[in-house]
Amino acid sequence: MAAIYLYVTDTLADWECGHVLAELHSGRFLKDPAFGYDLVLCGRTMDPVTTMGGLSMVPKVLFRDIRPVTGDLVLLPGADTWLDPIQGPIIEMVRMLLDEGVVVAAICGATMALANAGLLDKRPHTSNDLTVLKMFCPDYHGEQFYVNDPAVTDGNLITAGSLAPVEFATHIFRRLDVMSPATLTAWHALFTTRKPECFNALMASLPKGFKNP
Numbered sequence: 001m002a003a004i005y006l007y008v009t010d011t012l013a014d015w016e017c018g019h020v021l022a023e024l025h026s027g028r029f030l031k032d033p034a035f036g037y038d039l040v041l042c043g044r045t046m047d048p049v050t051t052m053g054g055l056s057m058v059p060k061v062l063f064r065d066i067r068p069v070t071g072d073l074v075l076l077p078g079a080d081t082w083l084d085p086i087q088g089p090i091i092e093m094v095r096m097l098l099d100e101g102v103v104v105a106a107i108c109g110a111t112m113a114l115a116n117a118g119l120l121d122k123r124p125h126t127s128n129d130l131t132v133l134k135m136f137c138p139d140y141h142g143e144q145f146y147v148n149d150p151a152v153t154d155g156n157l158i159t160a161g162s163l164a165p166v167e168f169a170t171h172i173f174r175r176l177d178v179m180s181p182a183t184l185t186a187w188h189a190l191f192t193t194r195k196p197e198c199f200n201a202l203m204a205s206l207p208k209g210f211k212n213p
Helices: 014-026 085-099 109-116 130-136 165-176 181-193 196-205
Strands: 003-008 038-043 073-076 103-107 151-154 157-160
Touching: 003 014, 014 038, 014 073, 014 103, 014 165, 073 085, 085 103, 085 109, 103 109, 103 165, 109 130, 109 157, 151 165, 157 165, 165 181, 181 196
Parallel strands: 003 038, 003 073, 073 103, 103 157
Antiparallel strands: 151 157
16 A cells, blocks of 8 residues: 655644545545555654644654655645744655655645745745745745646656645646546546536546445
């Protein structure tokens, strides 16, 4: 079983990774529904954290100790704490993981931390807004690589803005190659248009024997 290494930190934005976690962990729309991802909560420390929505989350492992392999995902949700200097060791770990080819997905505030660390200076990326990056990330110099799209995939790095959890998830599913093209197209259409025919298309795209959820 592959793993999602979710970095948890105080003020984590609950909604930004919801689609990713639900589909990868349940496996319900994957090419192989029996293949679900194990969820591993990772922390800067082992202390419980409180999300923006008030949920308490307890890390299972220190982020510095994770050892992702091919097929795994390192997931960096948004939070109000990303530009705090205490996140420095986490960002350096992310730098190493990116160099090793691990798939890393960052959304909202996490992209700002990557930008401020120079990790977006030479690769296509997006965030909440270019003006915001330039305002709050003094060490960011990647303006020429900024893409004004909801989500961007560049090799093993996926970035997205806070208002794009569906697009963020779609890019992750595509990069991990866990859904068939027809399923991914129908899934994205369902969650962006909410039309009944998209649900029908999603059901029709699934392997024979699939049980309607």
